[in-house]
Amino acid sequence: MHISDGVLPVSITIGTFAATIALTAVGVRKTKDESLPKVAVVTSAFFVASLIHLPLGPTSVHLSLPGLVGVLLGPSAYISIVLGLALQSLLFQFGGITALGANSIMMGIPALMVGWLFKQLKGTTLKSHAIAGALCGFLGTILSVGFLAALLYTGGEDFLGVGKIAFVASLPVSIIEAIIANFTVIFLFKVKPELLK
Amino acid sequence: MNTVSILPLYRLFLIVLAACLVLNFYPAALSAEEISSPVGSDIQTMSQDQNVTDNCAEAVALLKAQNIKISQELRKIKREIAALKEALSKPGPDKIFGGIGYIMGFLGIIFYFLARKQSGTHKE
Numbered sequence: 001m002h003i004s005d006g007v008l009p010v011s012i013t014i015g016t017f018a019a020t021i022a023l024t025a026v027g028v029r030k031t032k033d034e035s036l037p038k039v040a041v042v043t044s045a046f047f048v049a050s051l052i053h054l055p056l057g058p059t060s061v062h063l064s065l066p067g068l069v070g071v072l073l074g075p076s077a078y079i080s081i082v083l084g085l086a087l088q089s090l091l092f093q094f095g096g097i098t099a100l101g102a103n104s105i106m107m108g109i110p111a112l113m114v115g116w117l118f119k120q121l122k123g124t125t126l127k128s129h130a131i132a133g134a135l136c137g138f139l140g141t142i143l144s145v146g147f148l149a150a151l152l153y154t155g156g157e158d159f160l161g162v163g164k165i166a167f168v169a170s171l172p173v174s175i176i177e178a179i180i181a182n183f184t185v186i187f188l189f190k191v192k193p194e195l196l197k
Numbered sequence: 198m199n200t201v202s203i204l205p206l207y208r209l210f211l212i213v214l215a216a217c218l219v220l221n222f223y224p225a226a227l228s229a230e231e232i233s234s235p236v237g238s239d240i241q242t243m244s245q246d247q248n249v250t251d252n253c254a255e256a257v258a259l260l261k262a263q264n265i266k267i268s269q270e271l272r273k274i275k276r277e278i279a280a281l282k283e284a285l286s287k288p289g290p291d292k293i294f295g296g297i298g299y300i301m302g303f304l305g306i307i308f309y310f311l312a313r314k315q316s317g318t319h320k321e
Contacts, residue, residue, distance in 0.1 A: 036311070048297065
């Protein structure tokens with residue numbers, strides 16, 4: 001799920017870049033100094049996750065983890081996503097460098113939304129944390145599919161057609177990401193609950 | 198005293214040098230042997246032998262056999278090239294660890310400057 005160079009119209013490319021710069025600036029302002037190592041570790045995990053391919057029938061899909069990034073980083077998630085995607089496009093040729101803004105919007109806004117949602121739902125018990133984590137892990141990918149379809153719609157694609165294909169393809173990944181987020185949240189709640197605050 | 202202690206070392210050096218020379222020339226000899234052996238050598242021996250050169254049909258059969266052999270090897274090489282291309286298009290461990298290093302390094306530098314600012318050690 002990466003948008004390549006030259007797929008989107010110029011106006012959308014520039015607009016998404018502007019939005020990305022603005023959201024990154026907000027993320028930088030909201031990030032506390034002492035949470036930078038956490039941002040670094042989560043960014044590294046996000047960067048590497050796209051290399052984990054899961055066989056799915058004749059093709060394979062890969063993890064993207066926007067949900068987990070949102071859950072763990074909250075408002076700082078956008079910085080992590082931009083940095084991870086920039087390095088992915090430079091080193092792995094995933095997505096294009098001109099489409100970086102659009103790709104960041106596609107993954108970053110769901111991460112921010114999910115981060116907000118996790119804060120509302122997490123409660124105080126282990127059970128509520130686990131359920132909220134799984135739901136957020138699932139929703140992160142599903143929401144990014146919605147953004148992907150919306151962005152490709154501006155490039156002249158059929159919104160519902162692309163959306164349906166991408167949704168079906170990403171459903172197994174979403175379920176796996178929900179399980180990963182669930183386990184991560186449970187583990188962190190037991191071992192280091194202050195990371196989830 | 199000094200010369201006595203150095204002498205075994207000198208001998209050892211000579212032995213190592215000799216071993217290196219042998220190892221250096223051995224692969225060349227091997228490759229020369231390899232080069233002379235494949236397709237084409239049969240034809241050379243055939244043309245030298247008067248009795249066999251008359252027999253054209255046999256030469257044609259030999260050429261055909263060689264052609265089959267060569268095309269088989271070509272197919273093998275093409276398959277290997279395709280596999281190599283696929284392997285090259287995948288990001289290797291160097292890129293993965295390089296990327297993690299970039300992330301850690303970039304955020305580490307920011308963290309370093311923030312820490313300096315907070316502790317106030319930059320003010321002498």
